[in-house]
Structure formats: C-alpha cells, structure tokens
Amino acid sequence: MFIFFGTRSSKIKTRKLQGPTECPHCQSQDSFFATTFGKYFHVFWIPILPFSKTTLVECAHCKKTYRTNELPENIQQALHKTDEQNPVKRPIWHSLGCLVVVAFFGLSIILSIVGIIFFKANRDIRENLLDADIEQLTNTPDQGTDAVSYHLKDCIIDEIDGVDTNEIEYYSKIEEEKLLVLLNIKKGLSVTETASRKQIVFAVEDCLKHYVLPEEPMVGRKEIYIGVKDKLSFVLIKTPDGEDMDGTFADKKLLFTFYGDKPVKE
Template sequence: MLFLFGTGKSTLKNQYPLHQCTCPNCHQTNTMIAGTVARYFHFFFLPVFPTSKDNIAICRHCNANFSYGQFTDEMKQAFDSQYNVNPNSRPIWHGCGCFLILMAIFFFVVLLIIGWFKSKDEPEKPEDKREAFLKTDIHKTKSKPSMETDSTSFYIKECLDGLLQDELDKNGIGYFSKQNGNKILIILHIDDMKKIKSSERHYMISIVKKCLELHEGYEDKELYIGIDGRWNMVLVSTPNGSDTKGKFADETLLLPFYDKPQNDIETVEIKKDSNDVNREGKK
C-alpha cells in the first residue's frame, strides 16, 4: 500500500507592497511585494498539522525572491509596518487533518466503551453453560426484593437496612437468591463497594450469613454467596471454597451451585414383555 505524505505550502492571503524599496537584484524601485508562505505536513494530501511560516519578497521586475533574512533594512521596515497592522494568520484548514484524526480516535474510544458496556450487560456464551447461568443471575439483582417472589433476599435486605449506617448506599444494593435442591445462591450487587477497604470487605459475607441465622430453614442449607462490585465479583463464599480478599474474587467457585442435586433421580418407566404378563396370568 502506497502512503503519500510530506510537506506542502500555501501563500497566505495578505500581501504587502514595499513602497520606496529598491530590489537588491535589479535595483528597481517600487517593484517589490512581500507575503507569507505557510508550510504544513500532509498525509494522503490531507493537511494534518502546520510546520512553519516564512516571510518572503518577490520583485515583479526580475522575479527574484528573498527570504526575510535577506531583506534590506528599508524592506524590513516597510514590511513590518504593514504586517503588524494586518498580520497574516494561518488558515484553520492547515490543521484539519489533526482534528479529523482526533475525532476518529474519539469515536473509536466511544465505540469501544459502548461495546464494553453491551458485552457487560449481555451474558457471554462460554463453553461451560453454568457460567452463562451465573451471568444471567447476576443481572437479575433488584434493589427492592419482595417477600412473595424472593423471601431470602427480602430477609437479607431487611437485616442490612438495620445494620448499615452510612457505610453504603442502602438503596443502591441489588439482591437476588435462587434455590437448587439443598443449595441456595445469594448474590448482592454493590456499586459503591469502594467505600469499604479491601481488607475489611470480607465482613459482608459474615453479615449475610448472620442475617440468615435469624430465620429458620437455613440451618442445613449449602450457601453460595457472591458479592458483585461495580465492575467484577469481589467476594465469594461457598461450601467448596471461598475467595474473600476483597478485590477480584474467583466467581467460578459459584458454578457448582448449578450442578444437578445428587438426590434428584429421574423416574424410569419399566415395561413388561408379553412372557412376563403370561407368567403372572398363570399364577
């Protein structure tokens, strides 16, 4: 692929006739006109950013041109007096490419952020189906669980509302629970978990367990507790292991909750053949 880049130049709008000035080359008077040439870097002929500006003078009689450093004293005086009153400003389009590049980067970053949020809100499709179940359940948390639909979450919220003071926003906590045989999954989503030091976050697991001890029916249950922060799971406690360091918890510890209970045995229909039926008839 051919990349075309380099520098370009353009003569700026204002031009200044150098009256009573003599050309250093042909020595003619009143034949000089001065102006400004601006240079810019381009990529595929699109101006990206400005580089430099040069003031030059051209003799209309002999076509000789002179940079500002070659101006005579009278040429500098005539040029400066006009330039200071009406200076040559660089056109905006000399940097339009840089603006377009910045806009492209901005939209690219925005698309990445939008894509990340969409992927966060939509359950992934992992090889282990249990991961998909967990992702779905994490997004089912509600800030106001009801006794009729989720009694376990209702008990925990009622308890936490009485225990928490100003540590966390009570209305910002989401609750969800689910039962599978003798196992109970409990998920709390806490956006402002950062208000609690990482080393002290494990107390939240203890508080949840204490809240359930106040109610009957949870004594022999296997509790799978996950506390989700703004961006990731921060605490996990299960009968098979826990991760309570308070930063990035291993949520795969919760996956055994979705395994089929061992005592959940499917009934098998037994079909008798014709010989068995005849034997029973003879008896």
C-alpha cells in the first residue's frame, strides 16, 4: 500500500560534549559527539506535528554509538551540562502543518470580522427599509391601515395562470408622490413563460388604475413601484425607473429608489 502519512525524523543538532569524558570502549579522552534527532508526524511528507526527540552519543575515535541510557553516569551529566548551556531547539518547520492550520484559521477569522465590518458599513439602509416592509405582507389587509392592499385583494380575483389569487399577500405604502405595492405569492409562480408571469403585474396596474385609485382619491396619481416576490426572492419588479420582468429573479435594488434616490449608509 502507498503510505502517505507516518513519522519521519531529521537531525536537529550535533555538538561536542564538554569534558572530562572517557570512552568506555576505547578509553579516548573527550572524544564524544552527541547528535539529536527530532521525530515528527507527516502527511504527504509535509511535517504536521513534532513529537519525540532522541539523542545518540558517538565516540569520534572508535565510532561506537551509545543511546543516552547506555552511557555511564558521568557522561550523561556531561551531556546535560552541554545541553543546559546550549539547548537543543527543534526547527520550526517540524510543526509546519500545525502552523499553516493555525495561520489559516486565524486569517479566516480576521477576514470574516473585516468582512462583517465592511458589509455593515456599506449596507444600504434602503434595503433594511424594504425588508421591514416585506415583513408587513399579509393575506388579510386592513381597509383602515392599508386601503390600497384591501382594494387590490378585492380586485385581483380573476384567474391568473399559475397563481392562486386567494393566497396572495399584499402590502402597500405611500411616501409623498410614490406608491409601493408589494405582493407575495407564497407558493411561487408556477408558470415559466415570461408573458404569463407578467400578467400578475398587469393585473395590479389595471386594478390600481380602474378600481383602487378611484376608490381612494387620496392615493391620487402616484409613481407606482410594484414588487412581486415568491418564497425566496423578488420575481417581477416594475418601477418608474425601470423594470425586471424577464428573468427568474428580479433585482430588488430597483425598488430601493422608492425610499430615496441615493444609497443611505448607516
């Protein structure tokens, strides 16, 4: 099997032991060198996590190597003394994988925070206003508080392809010379043909013109902003500034001008 993870070790440091020492094998004086190896866990040969260190001591004269626990007490002490003065430090690349992961998460968190701050600073308040008005959509508009919606619901009873007119929710709002009419087709527009989809907007316009506005003279001749949405998003939008009625989704930004011509920042 192809092994792509496991452990590897690499030489960290070789140093001469401080004397006095004597090789138990060849009796050479001060001939010891200690070499420390570091083991690390790797995935695809990329070091992820360091774990153990091993030190071997070799006599430069007779080439005999000793594990530290095989050394006489006095040589072990010489090794300790050498390492105290000049500690063996593991190279940072033994934890490369960990560092990359930590750096990645750290960077993600920082970028998210920056993103949220940037998003909040740049969010157009007109979008919040539209969202608040969407919350007001209701299937039982009140004649006292929302006469336009009340009359619209009364008027739009004819069959429209792919729409159950009884299920439509309405909300309307007047701001100076502007009239906003929002419709929510909860079950969605089931027709796919553009011409059929537009019927709902034309029905709203017809009702406003021939039924609602004469009934409510206060509404007068307003600039009319119509937004039709389904469960997920706007699907049809028609405003004095333009319309979006040919795609599957409509760009709700078109409705923002109802709340003001220019973006409003917090």
